[in-house]
Amino acid sequence: MKPINNKENFEKCICPNCPTYVDCMKEKNLKLFCAIGKAECEVQKQGCICPECPITQRYGLKKVYYCINGAETE
Numbered sequence: 001m002k003p004i005n006n007k008e009n010f011e012k013c014i015c016p017n018c019p020t021y022v023d024c025m026k027e028k029n030l031k032l033f034c035a036i037g038k039a040e041c042e043v044q045k046q047g048c049i050c051p052e053c054p055i056t057q058r059y060g061l062k063k064v065y066y067c068i069n070g071a072e073t074e
């Protein structure tokens with residue numbers, strides 16, 4: 001199930017701790033990519049910590065690298 005883009009989920013997202021998270025995302029205040037889709041930033045894969053995130057467990061997410069590949073689909 002695609003996560004809801006709300007404040008509660010935004011705060012739980014651990015993207016800022018991820019090695020792939022870049023300054024561009026920080027500057028644009030972007031995370032929770034499993035809900036909002038791809039980051040409009042230059043991103044190089046450096047590992048994805050989505051599997052360790054409480055949102056993955058809560059919504060039964062199956063994928064990784066949402067900041068590159070886009071949101072989890074319905």
Ligand code: SF4
Nearest residue numbers: 013015033034050053
């Ligand atoms: S699963 Fe990934 S993109 Fe989604 S909230 Fe967690 S860390 Fe952020």
Ligand code: SF4
Nearest residue numbers: 015018048049066067
């Ligand atoms: S979606 Fe995955 S790879 Fe991208 S910043 Fe979040 S945890 Fe890292």
